[in-house]
Structure formats: C-alpha cells, structure tokens
Amino acid sequence: MRVALFATCVNDALYPSTAIATVKVLERLGVEVDFPAAQTCCGQPQYNTGYRRATEPLVLRTARAFEGYDHVVTPSGSCVAMVRDNYPRIGAKAVAEGRGRELAGAAASLVPHVYELTEFLVDVLGVTDVGACFPHTVTYHPSCHGLRMLGLGDRPRRLLEAVRGLELVELPGAEECCGFGGTFAVKNADVSEAMGEDKIRNAMSTGADVLCGADNSCLMHIGGMLRRQDAPQRALHLAEILASTEEEPLR
Amino acid sequence: MSGTYLGMPAFPRAARDAVRDTTLRGNLRHATHTIRDKRARAVAELDDWAALREAGKRIKDHTLRHLDRYLVRVEEAVTAAGGTVHWAADAEEANRIVADLVKATGESEVVKVKSMATQETGLNEALEAEGIRAYETDLAELIVQLGKDRPSHILVPAIHRNRGEIRDIFRSEMGEWGRPAPEGLTDTPAELAEAARLHLREKFLRAKVGISGANFMVAETGTLVVVESEGNGRMCLTLPETLISVVGIEKVIPTWRDLEVFLQLLPRSSTAERMNPYTSMWTGTTDGDGPRAFHLVLLDNGRTDTLADEVGRQALRCIRCSACLNVCPVYERAGGHAYGSVYPGPIGAILSPQLRGTGSEIDASLPYASSLCGACYEVCPVAIDIPEVLVHLREKVADQGGAGHRLERAAMRTATWLLDHPAALNAAERLASSTRKLHPKRLPGPGARQWTNSRDLPDLPAEPFRDWWKKNHA
Numbered sequence: 001m002r003v004a005l006f007a008t009c010v011n012d013a014l015y016p017s018t019a020i021a022t023v024k025v026l027e028r029l030g031v032e033v034d035f036p037a038a039q040t041c042c043g044q045p046q047y048n049t050g051y052r053r054a055t056e057p058l059v060l061r062t063a064r065a066f067e068g069y070d071h072v073v074t075p076s077g078s079c080v081a082m083v084r085d086n087y088p089r090i091g092a093k094a095v096a097e098g099r100g101r102e103l104a105g106a107a108a109s110l111v112p113h114v115y116e117l118t119e120f121l122v123d124v125l126g127v128t129d130v131g132a133c134f135p136h137t138v139t140y141h142p143s144c145h146g147l148r149m150l151g152l153g154d155r156p157r158r159l160l161e162a163v164r165g166l167e168l169v170e171l172p173g174a175e176e177c178c179g180f181g182g183t184f185a186v187k188n189a190d191v192s193e194a195m196g197e198d199k200i201r202n203a204m205s206t207g208a209d210v211l212c213g214a215d216n217s218c219l220m221h222i223g224g225m226l227r228r229q230d231a232p233q234r235a236l237h238l239a240e241i242l243a244s245t246e247e248e249p250l251r
Numbered sequence: 252m253s254g255t256y257l258g259m260p261a262f263p264r265a266a267r268d269a270v271r272d273t274t275l276r277g278n279l280r281h282a283t284h285t286i287r288d289k290r291a292r293a294v295a296e297l298d299d300w301a302a303l304r305e306a307g308k309r310i311k312d313h314t315l316r317h318l319d320r321y322l323v324r325v326e327e328a329v330t331a332a333g334g335t336v337h338w339a340a341d342a343e344e345a346n347r348i349v350a351d352l353v354k355a356t357g358e359s360e361v362v363k364v365k366s367m368a369t370q371e372t373g374l375n376e377a378l379e380a381e382g383i384r385a386y387e388t389d390l391a392e393l394i395v396q397l398g399k400d401r402p403s404h405i406l407v408p409a410i411h412r413n414r415g416e417i418r419d420i421f422r423s424e425m426g427e428w429g430r431p432a433p434e435g436l437t438d439t440p441a442e443l444a445e446a447a448r449l450h451l452r453e454k455f456l457r458a459k460v461g462i463s464g465a466n467f468m469v470a471e472t473g474t475l476v477v478v479e480s481e482g483n484g485r486m487c488l489t490l491p492e493t494l495i496s497v498v499g500i501e502k503v504i505p506t507w508r509d510l511e512v513f514l515q516l517l518p519r520s521s522t523a524e525r526m527n528p529y530t531s532m533w534t535g536t537t538d539g540d541g542p543r544a545f546h547l548v549l550l551d552n553g554r555t556d557t558l559a560d561e562v563g564r565q566a567l568r569c570i571r572c573s574a575c576l577n578v579c580p581v582y583e584r585a586g587g588h589a590y591g592s593v594y595p596g597p598i599g600a601i602l603s604p605q606l607r608g609t610g611s612e613i614d615a616s617l618p619y620a621s622s623l624c625g626a627c628y629e630v631c632p633v634a635i636d637i638p639e640v641l642v643h644l645r646e647k648v649a650d651q652g653g654a655g656h657r658l659e660r661a662a663m664r665t666a667t668w669l670l671d672h673p674a675a676l677n678a679a680e681r682l683a684s685s686t687r688k689l690h691p692k693r694l695p696g697p698g699a700r701q702w703t704n705s706r707d708l709p710d711l712p713a714e715p716f717r718d719w720w721k722k723n724h725a
Contacts, residue, residue, distance in 0.1 A: 012716040023724075037717060040673055046663050050645030058670055144625055145625070148629055183619075184621065191270055193270075228706055
C-alpha cells in the first residue's frame, strides 16, 4: 500500500506539528508514508475567492504530485472537499472552454484516492483506537467542510472516544460555522468575528481544556481568538491528540 | 429591481451596524434558532424527505427548461377561465400595468396580500406616486409598513422586531393609516393580533381592488395558489371586485400532481408545519363568487437572463421557504437589511446579483457574504447548491474587476506562482520562520490588520514541515 501524505500549505508553513503528528499516527499503525515534495496547495483560497483560472496550475500540480499512490491522506477536511467537489468542476469548465483536457483527466483521477485523516483511519484501516493517550477534557468542533461536504459523521468522535484518559464533552451549537471561511474572514471581518465570538463562548462554556478540530484553518481563527482573550482553553488539531501517547505525551 | 435599495453600501459595511446592535442580534438569534429547530423536527417526520426534495428539484428543472411552453399554457388557461394576462419585462413595466389597471377601476386604495414580486418591483412606492394607497394585510408586512421599515426576512418580514417594538409601532402609527390601536394595548401576542385584526377588517370590507402574489401557478388549468397562515390573504383574494396578481415567471409548475410535492416541501421547510393553515387557489373568474375581474401580471425582471446562466439558473428553483435564512450564520448576525434587497440571506446573495446584475457595490459584494459553510444547501427543499452558485458569481465579480479586485487578482496570481514553484515556496517559508521573532503582534495592511484586530496570528514554526521531512525521512 503506497500512501502519500497531503500535508496542505497551511500545515506545511504554519502547523508542521499537525503534519508530523499525522505521519506518527500512520506509521504507528504500520502504514508506510511518503511525502511527495512537488505538492504545495490545493488551490482552494483562489478558487473560493473567484479566481478559477489561477487555480488551474495548482490543480494540475496537486494531481500530478500524487499520481501512482493508492491512497492520499490529509489532516484537512476542507482540502479534501476542494478536491472531491471542485476538481471535477474545474476540469469540466476548462474543457468546456476548449482547453485543459489533461487537467480534467488528472483532476478526475485524483478524486477517488483522496481521504481525510479520520476517513482513512476508520474506513480504510478499520481502526478507531489508535493507541493514543491524552488525559484532558476535550470538546470537538466539526468544521463545515468535514461535516457537510464530506459527511464525516461520528468518525472523529469515535476516534476521540477511544483515546485513553480523554473526556469528551458536548460543544453547544457544534454544527455552526466558526466564521473563518477563507477570505471571508477578511472580506467580512465584522460578521466573521461575531461568529467566532459565539463559537468560543460556546467552547468555553463547556469548561474543556481543549477545543479540538480537524481543520487547522478553522482552528487558526478560533485559536487566535482564544489566545487574544487569554482564554484558558487552547485549540488543537485532532491528529496531534491522536499522536499523543503515554510514552510521548503531547506537551 | 426596486429603487428603494439604490445606493446601498457593500454588504460588509451594511452588516457592521447590525453586528453591533445587540437587541437586533438577540431578536434574530432567538427567532432563527426557534424556527430552525422546529423545521428540523417537522422534516424528520417524513421518511421520504430526500425523495420529495429530489422530486421538487426535478419538477422545477424540467419546468425551467421548457418555461416558454408552460407560460404560454398558463396564458391560454387563464384567458379561457375569464382572466387577462399581461407580460412585464421589468419592474417599471409591471408597476405601470398595475397602476393603469387600478386607475381604470376609479379606486385610490388597494389591499395587498404579501407579495415578494411587488416588493421586488417597488410597487407600493410606484402606486403612491400615482395617488394610490396600498395597504399591506399580512401581519408582518403590516408591521413593516406601519414602522416605515423594510422587510428583513422572506417569511417573517418583521423578524428583527420584538413584541415591545411592535406594540409601540401599533400605538403610534395605526391611527395614521385607519383604525387606531385600542387604548392600553399591551405586548401580549393575543392583544397585538386582535389590534391588527380590527385595523385590517375595516380595510378588507372597504377595498374594491386586491393585489396579490402567488406561490405557484398550475399551467394545466391556469390556477394560482397562495399558501399562508393568517387568512388575511384569503380575505384579500375573495372580497375585492378586481384582483390583480403579480407573479414571477419562474413560479409556474406543469400540473396539479406537481403541486402535491410542493405543498409538502414548502410548509415544513418554511413554517415547520405539516400543512399551512390556509391554501387558497383561484382560477380566472366565476359569476357570483369572488372578484369580477382577474388580471395576471407575469414578471420577468431579470429572470430570463438568470435562466441563461447554466450554473446560476438553479436559483430560480427557489420556492421562497426561507429555510436557508434561518440556518445561515451570516444572516443571523447581519440581519436581512444588510443584503439590500427584498431577498435576503443565502438565496438573496445568489438571486439579487443575478436579477439585478453585479454593477452596484452591494450586488458585487453579495456573492462574498457567505463563509461557504453549506448549511443553506443542506436545508434547501429544492436542493439549490447555493455555495456552488456563490463561487460561480464570485468569479464573475472578480472578472469584472473594480473596487479591490485588481489588487486581489495580482495577489492571487503571485500566490499561484509561488505555490507552483515549490523551491521558491520553501525559501519563503524559511525566510518567514527565521524572522519569526521579529513579527509584531498586530500587523498593518488590509488583510492582516483585519485579522489581528480580534485574533492572534499563529506563532510561526521554527521550520516548515517540508524541512522536517527532509531531515527525518528523506
């Protein structure tokens, strides 16, 4: 089984600890992981802001970088949603405009191989107990793309519930968007902040030590607000909790 | 569309005040959460909801594909039933037709049942200019009209008002328009409803002309359908001598069997009811019963242009249930007025820029008034992929350039270049990491300043992931 890590640009540049944690979890489960260095970004920021043509080189780059792997795994639901929902659209539009036959082919061939981390663990490897230990109270925020576009369902919860020492507490209004939304956070800063405030108020009301999510872009927004307000709670990616063990505990 | 909203600022600025108005945010939050929870329960009762939703989508798509044929069918059937059909290309033409029809009756007052099409065309203002007074009779529309306000929700136009505010509006304004509010009116719902009932009853009994919209038009018989909760609509439809219905051309459905699907989808999605209390249907005119004259004004006003857009046309499937508004986190904070249109919320964000074009500041900003969270798509009873259309419209706005987009385009191109050159990207990452101690907490520049206004940026790592990988694995 040839498995490629799709680290994503956000994790590569800002949250390498999440990508490292993903590697650790997968290797602990006996998976041989490769990191194709030609990968950069899936193109979601450009595409969602209305720059479809500027996305095309990145679609092609991403698709080519992962050619030949059985599975491509990423700790980001939103990047998987980008590939699954939008790569076929981008390919089809390019073809309709009389170019990009190669782009459409490459984009389509990537789609069935890409998995979000929890999907890969639960559906492909068939595990929920990954041997993790994290003795803290945790509340889980299901990011919109994972929740609605990928339909991750209870996969992240099942993984968290199997972590030794972890107490999972319900997040009120869990399914509501945190207000990040890529460039939305900048273009509609006031509304984005209002949504974020409600999210962290709900998160803090749980009394949990950690707000866990599976998308660092959302966590950057939520965590940035928690820190600005000197909240006792911190935002943490699911992969890092799953990587934490008794021998090598997380911080 | 209506002149009422001309000169609206872009959405982010319009939303700013709403976000800071804690009363408004409280009203909106309470109302949207109550109705969204009720809707979820009403929908969960049906085990064939997904099939119904798919059927609704298909019927609408089929009808839109053959719209010309079904509209001709409507015209033939309405005419055969004793009605008259008028075609209006835009708002101005629709308003002119209606004003002329009212004037021909010699009347200077009309009663109206909630009609989004006439809100869209700004009919009340157009009639006012011709010396004709239009009275809104839907309770929430009445509150909006008395308060010299604008609707802020499709189903609950006065959603932004609480009971105390409504009592104050009734007390101070009802007398100006007709029967005043009773002495000592309190804010209990029963008393408020009774005050409105008495006020409106006087108008129903006096009016000779009624103006309505319609939720559906059944092509095979030329029958128009209005679904409502209060019965005020039925009064409007049956008591006057002349009835004028102004309806968007996308409201047609082929047959009565199709109506069956929508009469299940609409009430559960909008009011969270199994069945709405009043469903009124009218077909042309009947001797000795109901209005003596019936006019149907078929309104285009940007709809055929919308139909021409392969991705955007799905917005015309909308049955105005407002489920998307009630689940939208952006609508909940920004309120309906910020959308600058009679169609607020997610559906407004895709419908208004298509009906009106993206020429104005507000219309160019609407496709960006969403975090693309997808909650609207999930609840839409006719499966309009609102996020898909939003992104599609963003592309149009970005292509047309203008305010801010030139700079943005350059930035996006630079980002793409960098991301298409891994070595350059790696160098940039290393530079950022090596200077990380120097980065200030709050940053200048358009994007960064907004970001660091309320959030800390993440600490940059000592090294990017690709460097860690090279050291440890490669």
